[in-house]
Structure formats: structure tokens, C-alpha cells
Amino acid sequence: MIGKNKTPSVGIIDSQSVKTTQKGDPEDMMLAKIKGRKRHIIVDTVGLVIAAEVHSASIQDRDSALNLFAQAKCKVPTLRKFFADQGYIDTAEEKGYDTGKKISGIKRHIAVDTQGLPHAIHITTAEATDRSSAVKMVKNAKANLSEVKNILVDAGYTGENFATQIKKTIGATVEVIKRSELHTFVVLPKRWVVERSFAWLEKCSKNPIELPESLSVNFFGNKLRSPVGLAAGFDKNAEVIRPMLSFGFGFIETGTVTRNPQYGNKKPRIFRLIKDQGVINRLGFNNKGIDYFLNKWMKQA
Secondary structure (H helix, E strand, C coil): CCCCCCCCCEEEEEEEEEECCCCCCHHHHHCCCCCEEEEEEEECCCCCEEEEEEEECCCCHHHHHHHHHHHHHHHCCCCCEEECCHHHCCCCCCCEEECCCCEEEEEEEEEECCCCCEEEEEEEECCCCHHHHHHHHHHHCCCCCCCCCEEEECHHHCCHHHHHHHHHHHCCEEEECCCCCCCCCCCCCCCHHHHHHHHHHHHHCCCHHHCCHHHCEEECCEEECCCCEECCCCCCCCCCHHHHHHCCCCEECCCCCCCCCECCCCCCCEEEECCCCEEEECCCCCECCHHHHHHHHHHHC
16 A cells, blocks of 8 residues: 555554444443444554454553454564553553442552541552552651551451551551441541541542543643642652552652652641641651662552
């Protein structure tokens, strides 16, 4: 064919859901809201087809693309790069299915203070249990939770083994706040704060692939998906860059970091001024050093 390069190095991939007489699975209604089939193609930079595949509309672009990539690579070994839209971005290396909430994806675990501000975050696949994930989260954030004496949880964390592991890890007791009535909305004392924190995350920062284009902003020549960013100081050691991006921040600052690891000032080093409604921060640049920082940053970049 005239204009078709026999040895292209770049391909562009996309899919299109179309109605047919042979309908696909009901799940596709959650995506493009079309029952039918999905055409999946890879074209070169001129727009000429390199590989094509047709399958049920319910199959995710990311999943079906793997077979298409293999087909294209076999036909055209010179391919070195593919362009794709955000439908091919995965929010986690693996996904799971939460049978209780009937959700396929990932699960965010957070530990907040009485103001609803997060002190520990852990991302797992959706099928991971709350208890096992919470134990891992507490172990990973042990330094941040060293002063915690009591942890409030819902009934999903009930169990002597869980309470024992938390006590062993940070020396805190576990208090289970149970609902008094089933199928009735009741604000649970104190524990409602964490629900508000989740609501903040849902309202102010969704998964990057779900953010509407209207939220994007141009900042000094850079296009950001969201005008809301995470300031330096929260992730001093570049340990949770990707989890924070999954919350929908348009940009993230990491640090502050010093050349050598340092503990910072002796505790207590954060003081609450009740009368003035203020806080004094004297952390003292506590961090694990530039070598640790760069190693973590390169793995997540």
C-alpha cells in the first residue's frame, strides 16, 4: 500500500465499542455504556492498520491490549514505541475483588488523627482483608505512630489476634466501635472522622484517570491534571509517591531531605497552642538521607 512503512518503529493503539446483534457481557454498561463488541487496533503514524482484534465490549482495554501487542510485535519486529490514551493506565500493578462491597480494583487503608489528617497510608488489592492490611500499614508507619495510645476501628477489625499485633507493634490498644442498629445511618462517635477523610479524598482528588479535563491547569508551561498538589514534608523519604498520585494530586513535592540520615529534634517536637488555635512545628528535618531518598524515588519515577 502506498505510504505504508513496512518497518515502522512507532504504533498508536486504541479501541472502539460498537453495537452488534451478538451482545457482550452486562459489565460493559459500566464503561462505555454500550452492549456489543469492541474493535481494538494498532496503527502506524500514517493511520494504517498494523494489528486488529475484535472481542466482547466488557473486556478492559489494558487486558486485551496484551494480545494485540504480541500480534503487532510478531508482524512488525521493528516496533519500539506505542502511544495510548489514559484507558491503558492501571492504578495498581495488580487488582483484586472485594466480595463484600462488590468492587474490583484497589483498596486504600488510612490511619488518621482526631482531626482527620492522615498519618499512615497503605494501598492493597481490593480482596486484602482490613485486619492484615492494617497491621502492615502500622508496621510501615511505626515511626509516625509511636505516640499513639488508642486506635478506634469498626467491626471489620474485630479479633484478638489483630489487637495483639497492634499492641506488639506500637503499644496501642484497639477499641472497636460497633453500630447499634443495622441498615440505619448513625454517626459513630469519634470514628466518623475517618469517613470524613475518605469523603475529602473522593470530593477533592479522584484517581488521575477519572479527573475531568476541566480540572487541568497550565502552570509555567506545564499541564497539571489537577490544581491541587501535595506539599513537601508529608513524604520526606519518597516512599509513597505512587499512592499519593492515585489520590489525584496534580503534582507532588517530596522531601525535605538532607545528605545524611538524621533523626531530627527530640520528642515532643510538635506543640499545640490551644489558646491561639495554632501549632508549632520543630521536627528538625527528620529523614533517612539522600541515598535512601534517591533509591525510593528512582523506583517510583
